[in-house]
Each structure stands twice: as C-alpha cells, then as structure tokens.
Amino acid sequence: MLIRATRKLRINALLLGLGVLLVTLGFNVLLSVSTLNTLATDMVLSGYRSGAERLARDIERGMRFGKPLASFAGMDEMLAELGQSAAGIRRVTIIDARGSTLYEQPAQDSKADSTLPPGAASQTREGKDGPQGAIKTADGYRLSIPLSNKTPVGQLLVDIDGKPINAATEDFLRLSSLLLAAACLVAGLILAGRLGLLTGQRAVGTSLSGMTRMLLVIIGTSQLLYACGTLVLFDTFVKQAVRTKADILAEGTGRDFEYLIHKGVDIASLRGKDQALEQLLAANSELAGAQLLTPEGKSVASAGHVPDPALTVEKSLSTYWPSRFRQKQEVLRLQLAVQPQAITTRISALALDLGASLLISFLLLLELSKLLGLIAQRNLPPDAAANALGSSHHSLAVQALRAAGFVFFLGYDMGISFIPLLARQLYEPFMGLSRDVAIGLPISAEMVSAGFALLFSGGFSLRYGWRKVFAAGTLAAAVGLMMGGMANSLLLLILGRVATGFGFGLVLMAGQIGTLGKANAGAGLTSVFAGIFSGSICGSAAGAMLADHVSFQAVLATGACTILLALFTVMLGKEPAEAAAGSSGNAVCQGSGAQTAAQGHMFSGCMQLLHDPRMHMILWLVGIPAAMCLTGFLHYLLPLRLANAHVDQSDIGRIFMLYGLCFITAGPLLGKWIDRRKDKSLFLTLTGLLSGITLLIAATATNMAGAAAAVISLGLAQCLAAPASMICVLTLASAQTLGREKTASIYRGLERMGQVAGPVVFGIAVTVMAPASALLLMGGIVCALSLLFHLMWRLRTPAN
Template sequence: MTAVPSVLPAAPAPRSRGLLRLFLAFFAVLTVVLVLNGGLTLGAMRKVQFESTSAAVRVVGHDWAQRIQGAIRFGKPIAQFYGLNETLAEIARDLPAVSTVALTDAAGHVIGSHGDALRTGDLAAAVKRTLAAPGMLAHEVGGRHYLSFPIKGRDDAVAGALVMVVDGATITGALEPHVESNLALLAMVALGGSVLLLGGLLLINPMRGEAGMSGWRLYALPIAVMVLAQGVYSWESIATFRTQYVDAVQDTARIALSRLERDLERLFAKGVQIERLVGIEAPFGRIMGEAAEIGFIEVRAADGRVLARVHRDGSVERDAVPLPEGDRLDTVAGLDVPAAGGPLRVGSLRLHLEEGAIAAGARQRLLDSGTLVLISALFVVELFVLLAVLLRQQRARGQQAVEGAAPVDYGRHVLGRPSAFLLLFAWALPLSFIPLRMRELYVPIAGLSEHVVLALPLSAEMLCALVTALFAGALTDRRGWHLPFLAGVVVTVVGALLSTLANGPWSFVGARAVVGAGYGLAWMGIQGFIFLWATPQTRARGLAHLVAGIFAGHICGSAVGAMLAQQLGYVAVFGLGAALSVLPAVFVLSFMWPYFGKPAELPGVAAEPSRNLDLASVWRLLRDRNFTWLQLGSVVPFSVAQVGLLYFTLPLFLADQGVSQSTIGRIMMIYGLSVIYLGPMLGRFVDDTHNKKTFIVLGGLIGSLGMIYLFFDKSLFAITLSVFALGLGSAFAGAAQSAFALNLDAVKEMGMGKAMGVQRAADKLGQMIGPLLIGALFASVGAASGLAITGTLYLAATLLFLLIARTPGTAEELQPAEAAAR
C-alpha cells in the first residue's frame, strides 16, 4: 500500500480546534464501524429468528397441506373442502407466529382465510411465484412473508395452495429484548471508546509543538481503541446471539415435537405398540430437513430405553445406547395414551440440537467481527491520508495570508485517493453476488447456456465501462476532469437504483450496464485529476495513492457488501450502494471544487500537449510489437482471469458448495490485500530492475498456475490459494506493465496519457470477455476444467509474450534490429 505521510504537520489554527477535529474524525470512524458491526449482529439475529419461524411453519404447513390434499384427491373440488374454517383455525392455533392462514385455488384466489385481513393482490402474487418455482416456498411482499404449500388434486394437477402469512413485525417483536440489550451495549462501548480516544489524544497531543509528530503513534491510538471496542462488543454480542439462536431453534423443536407427539399418540390410541413402530425415518427426516440444527430424534420407552434413534443422515439405531442430555440442546415430549385412570405414559420423544451447527453460527459472527476490525483499520488509513492533506492545506493558506507567499503544493495530488476509495467502496458492494442475483432472475435467453446468461450482467458492465472510459478521456481534455466524474457518479446512482428495481434478466443486465457506464466516466475523471493537477514531481505518487485508494475501497466494499447480503438480501445491498454512490460527489464538491475547470484554464500547471486519440494514432501504436504483445500476452489475459475468477466463478462455485456469502466476500479480500501490501514491496524491485519483462512473465506464471491447480483440487483451500496466486501475480506484473509500456518509443511518441488510455481499454476488454469465456467453458466442460483451460490460455499467452516481446533499450531488443540491418 502506498505509504501515507510519516509526519502530520501542525496547523497554525488554534490547536484546541485542531485537536477537536481530529477527535471527531476518529470518533466518526469508530461510530461507523460499531454501527456496522451492530447492524450485522442484529441482522443475523433477525435472520435466525425468521429462519426458525419459517422452519416451524414449514413443518406444520407440509403436514396440513398433505391432509387437505388427501381429502380432495378423490375428485372433490378444493373450493368445496368440508370443515375449512375449523381446519384453518386449528392451523392458526398450532402456529402463534402466523398472522393469517388461507386456502387458495391455483390462480391465487382466496377460498377461505382465518386471522388478519389479507392483501389479496400480494397473496396471489406470492402463490403464483411458488407454483412457478415449487422449491421457493417463502416470498416477501410488502413487509409480509408468504409461505405457500402447493396442494395437488386428481392426476397430480395443482389444485391450490395453503398459505401462511408471517408479519415482519412479529419477527421484530420476538427480538425486542435482545435488540434493547444489544443497543445498550453498543452505546456503552461507543462511549467508552470515545473516552479512550479523547484521553489518548490529550496525552499524545499531536498539535503540540511546531513540527508535528510521528504518524505511527497516531495510527496506533485509533486502531488500538477500535480493536478493543470491537473486541468487547463482539464478545458480548456473540454471547447474546448464541442465546437468541438456541431459543429460536428450541421454539421450532417444540412445535415439531408437538406434531410428532400428536401423530404418534393417534397411532397408540388405535392399538399400535411403541416397540413396534416402523417407517419413522420419513417423518423424522422431513422435520430434520426443515431445521439444520437438529442432530437426531429418538423414541424412548417408558423405562428410558432408546427404542430408535434417527440421525440427520437418515440412519437408524435400534435399541441404541442412551446418550446424556443437555439442558439447552435437548427438547423432550411425553407420549401418552388414554386410560381409565387418566393418560398413561408409554414413552417419550427426544430432539437433540447439534452443538456444531450452533457453534458455526457463532463462528460466523466472530469472523464478521474480525473482518470489520480489518476494514476499520483501512478506514483509519484513508482518514489519515485525508487529514494530512487538509492540515497541510490549512497551514499553506495561513502562510500565504500572513506572508503573502506564492502558492505552494500541499499535497493536492493525494485528494484523488479518498475520492477513489469512496467510489470503489460503493461500486464494489454487490461484486460478490452479481451472478447469484442473475441466477435468481434467470430465464432462458436465445438458446444460450445458463452460465453464459449468468455472465451477461458483468460483461455488459465492463463493456459500457470501456466505452465511456474512452469518451471520458476526450471530455476531460475539453471540459476538465470534474465533469466526467460528477456525471459518472450520477449515472452510477441511477444504475444502482435500477439494479434494485430489476425483476427480470434483461432489466438487470441493463441496470448493470448503466452502472458500468457511470463507473467508466467517474474512474477516468478521477485519473484525469491526477494527470492535470499533479506536478511532474508528484504525478507518480498521486497515481500510487490513487491505486491504493482503489484497492482499499474494493476490499472494504466487497467484504461489507457480502456480509450485508447474507443478512439483508441482495436487493437491500443494491439500494445501499445507490445511497453510498453519492458520497464521492459530496467529497469532490466539498474539498476539490477549487480544481474544477478546463486544462487550459488551470493556473500554475503545464498541461501536456494534446494528441488526438484517432484510429491512425492507435494503429501506429498497435504496430509496435512490444506494446501489442504486452496487451495480448499480459494485460488482456490477466483481466480475463481476474474478473472471470473473482467476480464470476468465485460467487457461483462457492455458493454451489454451500459456502456463506460472508466467506465469499472474505476470500475476495485476499486479492486486494495481496496487491496492497505486496505490491509496493515488489514495486521497489521493479523500479530497481531495468528488465521489467521478467516481472510481467513471473506474474503471469504465478496467476495462471494458480488457476490450473483448481483442476486437481476443488476445495475451499484450493480456490483461496488460487485467489492469492492471482493477487501475487498482479503485485508482480501490475507495476511492471505500465513501466514496460512507458519505456517504449511508440508510447512516448503518442503521449503517456493517450497510450495508457489504450491500455486501459485493453484491460476493460479482457474484463468483458472473462465472464463470457468462463461461462461458456462452464457449460461445455464443467467448472474445474473451465478454470483450468482459462489458466492454460493465460499461461500460453504469458509464454508468447516471453518469446516475442523485447525489453526496450536492451541487447534483447537491439539484436533483431542489428541482424535486419546486416
């Protein structure tokens, strides 16, 4: 990562005011990360509560749907079901969390209902969705959850549906005690953290003295406070989460056991002996299938003997050895039969919750908290960069006002970094699930394979980013960098909102295309700021800061978006992305407005002579063998692998393996962290070495072999290793690619900015091709083979670059020319 200034200069303004601003900045970051952690915790609690309630509804709903189906299979129309009102009332008594129970025909028209008033239009829409996709029983419409259970009549034709409605307020109400205690804890931790921050700042007052102070102590203070605050909150919130988790699952277990108890007691009343029970695997298995936390259910005789124990995998132990009971993990229900002197106990049922499943939920919260600690550290770094520039700006303006000095460069080239960070943070929020959202909306398109259709949103986004990036360069030359940047932000917000509203594959592809168009404009605009306003001495540092802000925003955005998607759903994250996409424009309008204007109007900065990016100049550039093979052998293949693996393969491949959305986001972080922390270290070797080609080839070999390895090992570790290899390859090749190109005579002749524009277009071209290529390979040869073929193509392109390209200004390049002269 690009190093931030090691000295934070003291401002000439009153030191108490500067100290207060510093405290407020740190406190704002602490508040944001704590609120995010709290939101994820409460979201996880709500999700657990809903899933447990849904599991109970499914257990009861399937049972009653089967009973109604059995009554109408002999030909009676569902509209003439006898005893409908009494049946619906009995179902409602079984499930207190359900606000309304209804029976509908196949078109979703209500035949009868019990409970709160229905929104008939919403109910009909939910029934139609379920009947169109029977695997999706639950649908949320207008703040209510509709769980529909299809009922078949004669000839297995769908006759109607049993619908149960769970109001969102019911789920929220069940969480109230936990929410109140969690919010109180959050407030206490925030207060304690702010006291520690203020005390630490007063103790190591950075405003003391004229020369300022070493930056590492300022880094250490807020990071230490944030780690401590997150640790305290996470410890307590995870304990609260576990308690709520077990309570919710136990409620489901009690409802499930009551159903089994009722059914078995009916059999016993007909004379069936408990020792002679057979075929219990099917009903027990259905219940365990609805709740992943149930480990086994057993039937016990009155004397405590275990007659049968049915495990989650369907295996049955007869006359099993009794296992010890746990207070929180076991639910027991007695089995009675009527007798002359009152009910006679003939046995009992025991439902055991699996400790490992519950611990996995707690571990997920712990991992989320650890991820947020890392994200908060990155936020602190970005905040320090901004504070350093603003304090320098304040000091420079004070000196000018007092001394009448000439304008000085106070680090304005660094302002591009927070702009890029905010832009990428909002843009990257949905990156971990775009193909997964497309899978939810999937319908066949023009005979294309499913995987190719799933790749369309990403490819459309990258294609539009390519087109608008080229347009933005010319617009920057004519009108200044701010116009494409601000226009891009507006277009990105519109695209994110359209992504929220998209309800079909084409509307979603169109929405992502709009996002890509906005991203291309804004991305080129902020690069234009560096090229126009940075001095020749600070331009390289400005670009390095820009890259650091891009990757930091990418890391934070993709991880936060994945965690939020797991708790809130995909659509909510698209909406949040639309709201946060406004922040880059707010920042630019607040802090960078003095630098608006056309290049010719910018005072004190010598703009490079403009060269038109026409087809003739591009053709002359592409005739240079070294530049062309740099694109074909490194830039394009790497971009194909990057987008194809990270944004397309990773979400689909891991989701199919049952990996959580948060874990997918964390694995994506590995790529950005590798580039941020290994890139600068390796970049020093690149700078000190004349032969940049070696690092380009080495990066290609590492990245391609990481993908090929997935053919032999498809484990979570293997795909994590492949992502790290791609990041390591990028760290080797990224800086070397630009350095190699800038040393070429053809690039110098065309101009650095225009040539780099062509290279960025090649980069976007590869990003567009990546998802489509891998999607087509997935459909034809499978996931593992498709990734291996992509890696092999990347390897072949790297070897061709090694053989054909020549390092500028070396004997390697001169020998062919001399031979031709002879």
C-alpha cells in the same frame, strides 16, 4: 488568535475521530445483527415449515383418496389444529390455483389480506425472499406450501407473527447499542486527551500525525473486544433459537400422537411409531434423538440418541382433549433431544461471518482513518503540513485519489449484489427479447458504456485535466444510480446503468492518469487500487445489508448520495502550488509531442502507438491473456466449479474477497518494489507466469484450499499487472510522443477486449474438453506466452 485556531482544529479533529469510530463500530454492529437475524429467523421458520409441510402431506393424501380440495371434509379443523400447534401462527389459509381463498382459520370478514392473485406468490418470491423461502409481509412472514394432486391445485399459506422471531435480534441490538455508546465515550476521552483538549498541550502537528495509528489501535481493539463478546452472545441466542424450533416440532408431533390417543389407539402397541420418530429426525438435522416415555420414564418408542440431557424438550401427551368436564391425564411424554453439533456448526458459521464482518469493518476503519488524516493535514499550518507530507510515501494528490476512489466505489458497489434481481422485478416485454436476455441488459449496457468511457477519458483528461474528468464521472455515476433508484421500468434502469457505467469508466481512468504523472507511479497506482477494492468490498457488504431492510431503489439512492462525497474528497489533494505550476508540469511530463497531439482531435496521433510492435508484445503476450484469466476464471469458471462442488454461497463470497485483499495488503508493497527496479518488464513476465500458475493450481486442486490458493495467485498477478503494464507502455517512444493520458486510455481500452473474451474462451474450452484438461492447457499456454514476451522484449530493447 492562534490559540483559538488551534483549539478549533483540535475540536474538529475530535469530532472527525468520533465520527470514524461511530461509523466503523456501527457498521460492525449492523453486520452482526443482520447475520444473527438471518440465522434466528431461518431456524424458527424451519420449525413452522416442518409443521406446515406435514399438514400439506395429509391434505394431498386425502385428495388422492378422492377428497376434492374445494369440499375437503374436516379442513377447518385441520387448519385450526395447525394454528394451535405452535404460538406465533396468525392465520392458516388454503387457496386454489386461481388464488381464491377456500378455507381460512381464524376466519375474517374481509378476505382481501389473505387472498393472493394468480401467480402473486411466485412473483413475490422473485423479489426479496426471507429465510426458508418465506415471503416478508408487513407484520411477519408468510410460508407458502404448494398442494398438488398430479397437477398443482392450490397452496397452503401460513402467516407467522414476526414479533417473537425478531425479539432475540432486538435484544441483541439493544445490548450492542449500549456497548457502542460506551466505546464512543471512552474513545472520546482518549482522543480528547491525545489531542491536548484536556491537557492544554499547545503542539498540534505531533498529535495529528499519529491520529490514524491511534484510531486504528483504539477502534481496532474495540472491534476485537466486541467480536469476542458477540460470539458469547451468539452462543446464547443460537441455543435459544434451536430450542424454539424444537418446541414447535414437539407441539406439532405431540398433537399427532394425542389425536391417536384420543381415538383410543394404544401407542405402546402401535406399529410404525419408531419409523415416525426416525422420519422426524431425518427431516430436522437439529434433532439428535426422539423418544416416547411413560410417566414413570420407561421408553415406549425411540430414535437416535440423547447426547446431552440438558438440551432436551419435553411435551406431555394427554388422554383427553382439555374441556370443562374432563381434565388432562398424562399418559406419555414426547422428548426431543437437540443435536449439540448443530449448535457448534451454527456457531462456527457465525464465527466465519463475524470474521468477515470484522475484516470489512477494519477496511472501512483504515480508509476512513486515512481520509481523516488527509482532512486534518489540510487544516494544518503550511509548515506543519509540509513536514507531514514529507514524511509520507505518496503525494497529496495520490492520497486524495485513494480516499476518493474508496468513497466512489463504496457507493457504486452498493447495488452490485441485486441489479439482476431488480431487473427481474421491473421486467416487461422489451424489444422482443427473451426474459433472461432482457434481465441481463442492465449489466451488459453498463459494461459497454464503461468501455466507451475508457476510450474517451484520455482525450478528455488531456484537454480538461484529470480532476474535471473525475468530477464528470462522479456526477454521471450519481445521476445513473439516482435514475436506478427512481426506476419504475426496465428501460429506465438500463439508462441508469448506462450513465453509471460511463461514470465508472471516467473515474477509473482519471484515477490512473492522475497517479501516472507523479513520482513513484507504481506505488501510487497500487495505493489507488487498494482504496478502490476497499470501497468495493465495503460497498457490496453495506448494500446487501441495507437491501435486507429497505427497497433496492432506496439502496441505489443511498449509493448516489455517497458517491457525491468523492467530489469533495478528490479536491483535498489539490496542492496550493499546483495552480501556479499550471501547464508547465504537464509539459515536462508529456513532452512537446503531447502538446501537439492536444491541438488535434481526441484520437489524433494514436496510429503511431498502434503501429508500435512493442506495445503489441505487451498487449497480446501478457495484457490480454492476464485479462482473460481474470474474467474467464475468477468471474466465470470458478463460481460454477464451486457451486457444482456444493460449496456454500457465503464461502464462495469469502474466497472472492481474497482477490481484493491481495490489492489492499500486497499491492502497495509490490508497487514499491516496481518503483525500485529499473527493468519493469520483469514484472510483466511475472504477471503472465502467475496468471498461468493460477490455472494450473485450479486444475490440480479441486478443494477449498486449492481455490483459495488460485485466487491469491491471480490477485498477485493483477497487483503486478495494474502498474507494470502502464509503466512499461509509457516508456515507449510512441507513448511519450502521444502523452500519458491518451496512451493510458487506448491501452486500457484494448486490454478490455481480453476481459470481454475471457468468459467466452473459457466456456468454449470447458465445452470441448474436461475442465481440468482445459485449465492445464490454457495455464501452460499463458506461461509460455509470458516467457516468449520476456525473450522478445530482451531482444528488441536496446542495451543501455
């Protein structure tokens, strides 16, 4: 019987390990495929757009010379020429300002597919855009070029076949899938041998205790090897995409010169030919040079230079159009030279994106490995489970809270990147509010709802226990995300975000309350926040990736299903002896005063805490200033400053990722340091000083390195603030009388005032004075307040 149970345990561990391997490597594959698809599509569509814009300029030039758009002589021939200039163009259409089709090549009987209703193009672009502003269609992309003659008169629509564009991505996906299957096979054999399935090893506890480290080594090594191979593949596919764009440009430009040759123009003596080539290079940064050559190789016109003869594209220019009666006769060759630096720049950008993808995959691997270890630990015999738990720095409940927080925020943050876009899609006149205000209502309603949940969560936890509060928050958030997934109006989306925000507040406070009742509360709190930020980073990346392929509503529904798994995860931390201990453990932690408070209403006994001057010292001298720095600088001022400095959005995202990484890497170490020190107020002083130093760094350093240093400093400050503020408040006599549940709820609710006021205060400050001066002034004030707190706390704390 024991042998059968042991074998079942090993098989389950093997299947769970392979599941972690498949999820993490698959996640990395999908992220890299999405990155490559965006790059290749953007590159190729830019070539098509260049040709379409050249035709649009010709049409606008004709309208300025008196040709009306509705009866433009030779329009059909011009559209047909554009369609023949590059492979992959399915249809070229001209519509007027009302959306009615005026010209179409190739013509079709039914014009329903090629006719857009008035304003449809702009409405579609407010939804999900493809690269180069292209509109995604069922079978490819549609480029829309506006046509103007002093006022907008219509649009040029170019429908492009998506199959040639996606061919490179599909090839890359097939190769990656083969690598993924091989990695699963090799890792499965290694795991089976390590667990004793191949060797007949009888000891189980030893094998499972090192499973997390083993998975990190095996899967982490696989991810690094995959990343190296992906960079090699990226180099090949980027060169292919650049050559494809050069081919498209060569076809379009070559046909322009062939048209002149057909009209009998001598290109060698044509004035302005060099300027035409220079304009071509100026409009396309991927080109380093262009020249017209005779069949003997003599240069007739040139612009730029040829850095690498191997990276050139040539197009033959013939004397006559091909027909049955006249054959082509080459008179010139158009040669376009690709810029190697453009390829290097693209590869460097891809390497940074791949590094971010690899980091996200490692975070996913780390948290899933911890969850796997938790599941395996629950299946161990009692004596082996006790030994495994004794070797851990955290209790079983804290480990489960970290894993549950990761799973919850993995689903919760899947929609964080597109909620305003979804609101814009669903917009309709709402309560007489302006369009911009109405679009912001879902997020505002979510934040207000979360604030109410923070206030009520303490009383709920005291009455029903933090696990039931966590479960209620999980269900509320899942219902809210599902409502968002089914939303067909702005009102339903707002209601969904209200439910989601309320669930967010309950889960966030339940996780902290459940940790504060354990030993080593500082390390426990930072561990839980590390899991939360890992889930947030992975969830936002997964949601953005899924939104490229499915609808926004489908992503929210996926997040709702993911969140429900947190219910199962948090129950893994329920220790067998916990139910027997019951309320006696709570009585020890909370004291008799807390039991008395529980008999009253939800906010009974709160006034004693609110009248405690030392609580207000923590709140007003450190808590609120640090919270204002978080939202006012990180979420409001920093994105604006980086955008004004023309920093790419991807680089801004990577800088923001540093904040979460501080919680994941430095947070647990700082939490252990807090637990070892008796004087917790020192860490609140450090919180204020680091928050002020953040603003001082941002004021004096305006480059990317300075922004990164400021974010890291702020991240370290918040790593200290999260556990130290709660632990310091709980040492107050009024807090011990009230109980940790209500105390935590009230303090976090009051601290949220700083988060709400942060953007407003920073906005007023940069309006009144220069941003650098405002940051210097506020940074100095925050540092001074932290030093004042340190002095006053020392004076009001009795010596022991």
